[in-house]
Amino acid sequence: MIIAVDGPAASGKGTLAAGLADHYGLPHLDTGLLYRAVGRAVQGIEEGPEFVARAIAAACSLDAKALGDRDALTTAEAGAIASRVAVIAEVRAALFAFQREFATQPGGAVLDGRDIGTKICPDADVKLFIQADSKARMERRARQLEGRGLAVDRYALYHQIEERDARDMLNPHGGFYKADDAHLLDTTQLSIEAALRAAIAIIDRTMALKAGGQ
Ligand code: CDP
Numbered sequence: 001m002i003i004a005v006d007g008p009a010a011s012g013k014g015t016l017a018a019g020l021a022d023h024y025g026l027p028h029l030d031t032g033l034l035y036r037a038v039g040r041a042v043q044g045i046e047e048g049p050e051f052v053a054r055a056i057a058a059a060c061s062l063d064a065k066a067l068g069d070r071d072a073l074t075t076a077e078a079g080a081i082a083s084r085v086a087v088i089a090e091v092r093a094a095l096f097a098f099q100r101e102f103a104t105q106p107g108g109a110v111l112d113g114r115d116i117g118t119k120i121c122p123d124a125d126v127k128l129f130i131q132a133d134s135k136a137r138m139e140r141r142a143r144q145l146e147g148r149g150l151a152v153d154r155y156a157l158y159h160q161i162e163e164r165d166a167r168d169m170l171n172p173h174g175g176f177y178k179a180d181d182a183h184l185l186d187t188t189q190l191s192i193e194a195a196l197r198a199a200i201a202i203i204d205r206t207m208a209l210k211a212g213g214q
Helices: 013-024 032-041 049-060 076-085 089-103 116-120 134-147 154-169 192-211
Strands: 002-006 028-030 109-113 126-131 183-186
Touching: 002 013, 002 116, 013 028, 013 109, 013 126, 013 192, 028 089, 032 049, 032 076, 032 089, 049 076, 049 089, 076 154, 089 109, 089 116, 109 116, 116 126, 126 192, 134 154, 183 192
Parallel strands: 002 109, 002 126, 028 109, 126 183
Antiparallel strands: none
16 A cells, blocks of 8 residues: 655654554655765755756665664755755756655555655555645754754744745746545544544445445
């Protein structure tokens, strides 16, 4: 079974996808980490031809080991630079094979990101699109960062998330929208546990309907 989980920044899709992977005993890939790892390779380089060339080279030679340093990759700054390399078509093309291979492993997988249901796994068995309002998303990300002992300026973080959302939505190579056959789950008012229960209910219902041939 392939489960695709998409949604905007800090919508809770990563936590939800990890919970689903655990529940169904499937491997999980947080595809945002791929873009963050590529972003890390061009940190400090001004945007221009060198930035683009280095980002493409990093995407082409990306090693799964580069995804291990989660704390360094999940800072707000790493998110901002990830969304800058994510607009480069060759970067997206280079990361496609990695994601596709993960998705199609025997038994299936859970992938979360922005374009899983639209571009990476249009054939996924179940697609979820996770939404939450911007303030709730900012607050969640702030608590996550504070939980790691980092100081957070909520005003700056809110604007950083809005700016990244805008860049993502305008990404000409993106596919960052809800697939027609994705189930919308708004988690603004839901705890992590409640969101997970709701997602499991959607998945079980969808798979039961499929098994019944409907
Ligand atoms: O966790 P959060 O939603 O804040 O970010 P993320 O999922 O780690 O993604 C970081 C950035 O990578 C996004 O803002 C996108 O620009 C890019 N990304 C993408 O282009 N395609 C994906 N499948 C996942 C992330």
